Amino acid sequence: MKQEDTKQKILDKSLELFSTQGYDSVSVGEIAKAVGIKAPSLYNHFPGKQAIFDAIVESTVAQYEVDTGKIDIHVQNAKQDIPVFTEITEDALFEKVRQIFEYSLHNESISRFRRMMTIEQFRSPELAALYTRRYVERILDYHAGIFRALIASGEIRSEDPDALAMMYVAPVLTLIGVCDRQPERESECLEKLQKHVRLFFRMVHDGSRQRGEKQ
Amino acid sequence: MKQEDTKQKILDKSLELFSTQGYDSVSVGEIAKAVGIKAPSLYNHFPGKQAIFDAIVESTVAQYEVDTGKIDIHVQNAKQDIPVFTEITEDALFEKVRQIFEYSLHNESISRFRRMMTIEQFRSPELAALYTRRYVERILDYHAGIFRALIASGEIRSEDPDALAMMYVAPVLTLIGVCDRQPERESECLEKLQKHVRLFFRMVHDGSRQRGEKQ
DNA sequence: GTCTATATCCAGATAGAC
């Protein structure tokens, strides 16, 4: 096996172990065994256990843009996604959210890294900041940008795109958290997700139709 | 020092350490040092390290009802809190949420236990279920009950109290998560909280006033 | 109940042969 292949395999197996047990509970012996080598051989690829963890963080952060590009989301510049949201139907919006939701849960590296970060978020201020940036702020900023444009164009009604983004995004984050802990509840969470998207859609689009139904 | 005092001190100091470093990173020697005894003396109070963790979980779960009662929240039966929400003003609602928010962050045992659970949530299916029950479901159920009553009484407009509860609660949970990781961002999160409550309040109460302002 | 001393084990990491 090539040198770089082994190095990558160490990263993969380490992430797999770290994401379920946490950094401290995993021994270098365990990692080595999962990779198929003996513990001392690990030190030909990394200077120590902490270096493996650091490399995982660094490389996953780097690959973030690549992966998110695959599902047609570009957090960097939300503007190019605004047309997707304009004039979208309720069902199409849910389908879009469902796609991102399931991708986040089932993509192994994405999901494992998120769970590892959840466990290790208090390990250092840097990790804490990374967690908030990646799993809260960027998602909020992205959606706030879209909502800001939709408000300006009169597509939806509201005065606060940031608060609107929080209201739209936070339930999704909460449901992802539930599924990370209890994957067996995914279908239940998908239903809640659909109800959420439905309610949100109806609230931001001119509510007169819905109120008309009630009265 | 009395026997029970020492036992309680072990629980307190252990929680303090577990909540920042996680179970595996804390040694019984560290705990003993924090308590002011030597490691072997711990074994007069608990059969082992795991037993300390278990006792923390058990006793904190038991004290949950007591603590929440102090801030006038009774998750068990939401009905008695419905009058508090009826005809409430926007400012009063925020003040109420702010109070709970800050209590959750600054009450030491509450906050530490939550952070410990965040770190250890993947340790077992039982802990995962406890986390979801305590930090998601109970809060959602409580608010869904209130919203259901408010919808029935015509106080607010909506058709889905569960989705409404998710929309109302999830941003609060997200912001608590941010503050757990980065306590220095509390004031920033309080502002986001206020904006959220404000937007939510205006959305659920008949929106004609707000739409009138915009046109 | 607390201590010292100790047993046992396993962790991360290194040396050096192949």
Add this chain to the structure above:
DNA sequence: GTCTATCTGGATATAGAC
């Protein structure tokens, strides 16, 4: 690059004196 052998330190836990 991989291995075996080994070092060193620290972990949980126990024995038994005070």
